[in-house]
Amino acid sequence: MAYVATRGGERAIEQAERLYREQLGTIDAARVQGLRDALPWLIDRVMGEASLYDADLAALALAQAGGDLYEAVLLLRAWRTTQPRIAIAAPVLQEDLFTHRRISAAFKDIPGGQILGPTLDYAHRLLATDVLGGADFVPVPVTPAPQAAPAQQPSLAAWQKAMGLVADPPRAEVATDDIPDVTREPLLFPAARAHSLQSLARADTGGVLALGYAAMRGYGNAHPTVNELRLAEAEVMVRHPSGVSFSAGRVKVSQAEVTSKGKSGQLELGFCATFGWNEVKVIAGATLDLNAGGAEKGSAVEEEFVLYHTEPVESSGFCIHFKLPHYVTFQSALDAMRGAAVADPAKEEVPA
């Protein structure tokens, strides 16, 4: 690849940026608040891919980018580099999650029961066109149950391990300071599991879906069934200077386990989790985790292929850089074609 320095574009560049921003109009606090309130699932997706949890900033990024997700994620990833890293919270454990939704497609009678939570899974998808005619769409209120659901739900995987259905490998305790971090270290292969899961948590939803779907359709090694899907809130447990641990607040998280019958006679599980509520991403991501073991090099489910190609800032940035001037590279290709035409006059002439 080669680049060439050119002049003459300054005015055009400035006006082009003005044209882009002029078309978006004035961005004020009310617009940002409106986006935050109206589009929680989109805000969640952006926070997950940006790997930065703050709904206000995610809404602002969406407003500034006019809804272009890759621009929004880039804005947030850039902004986070301006902030100091203050602390590392205590690891979030599944059994501590304030659970809003928790289902299993593999087991009907799971400990704790099946709780649908907020979902359109069984709803008709009808566009409420009357709204455009001035008739508001007013949702029917929930009829609360007399008793509250337990805030915490037991772990299905822990039950399966206790029953011998799933392998229960001994876990190595790692101090929070020593948890591998792809934002500070290069992603090398074979990747540490902490790097793989962190990369999937930050990955592009569409990219993870495309590769996960490929695996589900047969371009992988294992067909998934959702073992457990959970939408929840996690407490961010930090330390007071006195050493007392407390929650600085809650953040929304999603996690999925998918399962398939393994060669060992036990069930195998794949796992994925992310910031915000994003079911497609965690189910597809867990499918890729399930398929990663023993995947053929270069296949759609091989770890390096998956993790390199689903990084939203790198992949979108690489894609759109091709529209920037490549005059020298392209001219060199033309020169080569012309040279070949001179050497073989029978071939069609290449236009200048």
Place this chain on the structure above:
Amino acid sequence: MFDRGTSDDASTHLSVLARAEPGRIKAMAEQVLPALGAVEVLISRTGLVMLPLRDTVKGVDFFLGEVLVAEAHIRAGGAEGYGMVTGRDLEQAMAMAVLDAARSLRLPGVPEFVRQEAAAQAASDDARLRRIEATRVEMETF
């Protein structure tokens, strides 16, 4: 509250303050501030807290991402106060720090404020969980 091995009033108290309704905690801090005297601000900033999550398959801790927080640390009346809340509201973190210092100094009003906020938070959770319970599937086998 989900605290790990330090389950005591202090942990619950701090968690309640961090989750207190921003308008109310700021108003409460304004009320107790005169009794604290001169306040030295040691820290007032936004920053990031890394949030690890434990994978349920192999038990590996990994980073889910970074949570934006506001942090405040003050010294007043011979006591220290600390606040950290999710989000970027420096005033909210400062209000928490003020009430934390006020609690160390046993100033009146703070325990009652925490009791009221704890009750409001419990009521909010209960209302949410009763809505969630309404979506429980009563599986019929046939």
